Amino acid sequence: MRTKTVRVHDKVQKVYVYTLTEPAGKNFDPRFKPELTPKQMLALGVFGGVYMRDCVKEFPKDWFTKAKFQKKGVYTPDANLNFFGVNASQPLSVWRKKGWIYKDDPRGWFQWYCRYYMGRRGPDDERQIKRWVAMRRHTAQIKNSCRVGDFKCHAKQRQAVLHWAYDSRKM
Numbered sequence: 001m002r003t004k005t006v007r008v009h010d011k012v013q014k015v016y017v018y019t020l021t022e023p024a025g026k027n028f029d030p031r032f033k034p035e036l037t038p039k040q041m042l043a044l045g046v047f048g049g050v051y052m053r054d055c056v057k058e059f060p061k062d063w064f065t066k067a068k069f070q071k072k073g074v075y076t077p078d079a080n081l082n083f084f085g086v087n088a089s090q091p092l093s094v095w096r097k098k099g100w101i102y103k104d105d106p107r108g109w110f111q112w113y114c115r116y117y118m119g120r121r122g123p124d125d126e127r128q129i130k131r132w133v134a135m136r137r138h139t140a141q142i143k144n145s146c147r148v149g150d151f152k153c154h155a156k157q158r159q160a161v162l163h164w165a166y167d168s169r170k171m
Contacts, residue, residue, distance in 0.1 A: 001119070010054045012106045020119035028116075032129045034165030038114045042067035046163050047089055048077020052107060052114070059114055083169070084151055088159035102127070113165060135164045142171045 001023050008016040025037065036044070042052075042063055049070035056064050068081045079087040095101050095108050102124040105112040112128045138161050146153035148171065158168035 004119075006058065006118075006120075008055075008058055010058070012054075016104070018104070018115065018120050018122070021121055022119040024118050026119075029125065029129050031133060034113070034117075034132070035167040035170075036162070036165045038110070038117055039063040041110075041162065041165060044068070044162065044169075045081050045083040046159075047082075047110070048079060048087060049081035050075055050077050051110065055111075055114075059118065082159050083162055084155040084159040086155045086159050088156045088163060100131075110163065132164055135161055135166065139166050139168070139171060142168060146171065 001021070004020040006018050006020060008018070028034075038059070039062065043066040045068040049068050053069050053072075070076070070078050070081060077087060077089065079085055082088070092101075092108070101108055102112070104122060104124060105115065109128060109131060112124060113132075116125065116128070138157050142154050142157055142161070149169075151158065151169070158171070161168045
């Protein structure tokens, strides 16, 4: 694959440049096996519909054709736009205080995942993959506590793992 340079200019990153070195959706770290693509996650409903709305030029247009987004100009998350109809997110300010935000991905894990999915590889991959792996404990709790398809059982936890590309509809 030829490398491709991506230039980002959005509300959060005015001048940011990165390189895609892998084909989109391919050559992931063997420990990292997301069950959902970013496009699928956006279509299902994640982050109350307010996350990454100003990033549509950075990623493939088809990722956003069925994305569940809050109305333009509205910045408050709407739990009804989430697949499980509950809020399972903390504000970005909390993520920053806890040190979960890396400078190249100021919106956090999902932004990192979108860029990783597109083929960017970088210095934060190891940390983010470890964080993704750590979410498995939540999938185990859902599987051990809920009947498959009982979306009301642990709905908040199901929405949370959906934010991490685990397909909690199948648990």
